[in-house]
Amino acid sequence: MKAELIAVGTELLLGQILNTNAQYLAQECAMLGIDLYFQTVVGDNPARIREALEQAGKRADLVITTGGLGPTLDDLTKDVLADMTGRGLYIDEISMAKIRELFDSQGLHMVESNSRQANMIEGAEPLPNDTGLAVGLGLDHEGTRYLLLPGPPKEMKPMFERYAKDWLSGLITDEMPLYSKMLKFAGIGESSLEHKLFDLIEKQTDPTIAPYAKEGEVTIRLATKAHTEEEALRKMEQVEKEIRSRVGEHLYAEEDIPIEEAVLAILQSRNQTLTTAESCSGGLLSDLITSIPGRSSVFLGGVVSYSNEMKHSMLGVPTELLEGEDAPGAVSAETAEAMVRGLLERTNADYAVSVTGVAGPTTSEGKPIGLVYVGVGCKDGDVHVQMLQLPGLRESIKLRAAKTALHQLWKLIKEDG
Numbered sequence: 521m522k523a524e525l526i527a528v529g530t531e532l533l534l535g536q537i538l539n540t541n542a543q544y545l546a547q548e549c550a551m552l553g554i555d556l557y558f559q560t561v562v563g564d565n566p567a568r569i570r571e572a573l574e575q576a577g578k579r580a581d582l583v584i585t586t587g588g589l590g591p592t593l594d595d596l597t598k599d600v601l602a603d604m605t606g607r608g609l610y611i612d613e614i615s616m617a618k619i620r621e622l623f624d625s626q627g628l629h630m631v632e633s634n635s636r637q638a639n640m641i642e643g644a645e646p647l648p649n650d651t652g653l654a655v656g657l658g659l660d661h662e663g664t665r666y667l668l669l670p671g672p673p674k675e676m677k678p679m680f681e682r683y684a685k686d687w688l689s690g691l692i693t694d695e696m697p698l699y700s701k702m703l704k705f706a707g708i709g710e711s712s713l714e715h716k717l718f719d720l721i722e723k724q725t726d727p728t729i730a731p732y733a734k735e736g737e738v739t740i741r742l743a744t745k746a747h748t749e750e751e752a753l754r755k756m757e758q759v760e761k762e763i764r765s766r767v768g769e770h771l772y773a774e775e776d777i778p779i780e781e782a783v784l785a786i787l788q789s790r791n792q793t794l795t796t797a798e799s800c801s802g803g804l805l806s807d808l809i810t811s812i813p814g815r816s817s818v819f820l821g822g823v824v825s826y827s828n829e830m831k832h833s834m835l836g837v838p839t840e841l842l843e844g845e846d847a848p849g850a851v852s853a854e855t856a857e858a859m860v861r862g863l864l865e866r867t868n869a870d871y872a873v874s875v876t877g878v879a880g881p882t883t884s885e886g887k888p889i890g891l892v893y894v895g896v897g898c899k900d901g902d903v904h905v906q907m908l909q910l911p912g913l914r915e916s917i918k919l920r921a922a923k924t925a926l927h928q929l930w931k932l933i934k935e936d937g
Contacts, residue, residue: 729759834862851884
């Protein structure tokens with residue numbers, strides 16, 4: 521079954537809100553075995569909405585719309601589809617009763633336009649809205665199916681999960697669902713990873729291999745259609761084994777999680793703790809760590825030692841490393857190591873991480889923008905320092921430095937067993 525998604529709303533075209541519905545519905549369609557070929561965004565204009573619906577109806581078996589089901593005059597999706605299919609509109613009494621009950625319970629006067637949210641196209645199946653007022657619908661017209669969903673995600677997602685899925689399942693009983701597996705990599709760029717897997721990606725058939733990149737991380741998605749999850753895993757097994765043989769040293773997770781979550785999960789499972797010292801990253805490393813809920817027992821805290829004075833007073837970095845004509849300076853391997861040792865001496869943490877460098881927009885100590893040193897160490901162990909020369913603007917350098925530090929920590933933790 522081929523599907524097309526149409527998001528209705530001028531606010532989407534103007535960039536005033538992010539179309540998160542599209543991501544959700546694309547993933548859900550894939551899991552149901554529905555191939556989503558096109559996505560369209562159209563404003564609240566009846567002629568353009570009709571044009572989008574007509575075009576989609578010619579090339580798709582299923583057309584899914586979001587938005588345009590509300591009470592105002594620019595909520596036009598049902599009106600346009602009814603006119604296009606030559607069907608009438610009527611008031612769905614169950615939905616209308618819910619709307620009246622809501623206004624009565626709050627002692628509010630119901631404006632007549634609110635009844636538009638209960639409009640239903642003749643021959644369509646109503647889809648209840650448990651978290652809002654605008655009823656959705658499923659319609660089969662001359663072999664093309666139309667699924668109309670509300671725009672607000674808090675209404676759209678429950679309606680899809682509770683009602684639209686059942687409606688769709690009645691249409692796609694012979695379709696095989698799409699199963700996918702995520703492999704997450706760090707410490708390697710997207711281009712380098714693709715180069716190592718080039719022949720696999722170029723010759724892919726089934727399963728498919730798709731790389732996706734974020735700052736400091738790369739994801740490989742393996743996907744295949746199968747009758748069961750066990751069958752899908754068998755089909756993906758050989759390709760995954762080959763990927764592991766080539767770039768397994770960078771593989772930190774088999775699910776779509778960031779490197780910081782993988783690190784914290786290992787530390788928590790071992791009842792071990794972590795602390796950080798940051799200069800050029802300005803607390804970003806700590807922010808990444810604390811963005812993962814439920815890990816307070818792992819992260820003891822961090823120090824943002826931006827100045828040389830703070831590096832010396834709070835971390836014990838010797839002044840002879842920081843100042844003087846022959847001193848290595850704040851941006852150096854020696855300082856990164858001293859920051860880690862200072863943390864380990866002053867805390868009871870099992871592991872410590874440091875970041876120091878030049879994030880820009882200007883050079884520092886005569887050293888180039890993007891030069892960063894990250895240090896990692898453990899209690900009663902050696903300290904490892906890596907030098908980086910990172911491209912990009914200030915925020916990109918800070919994020920890549922923090923992600924690289926986490927990857928270096930992940931490697932050290934894995935080596936410690």
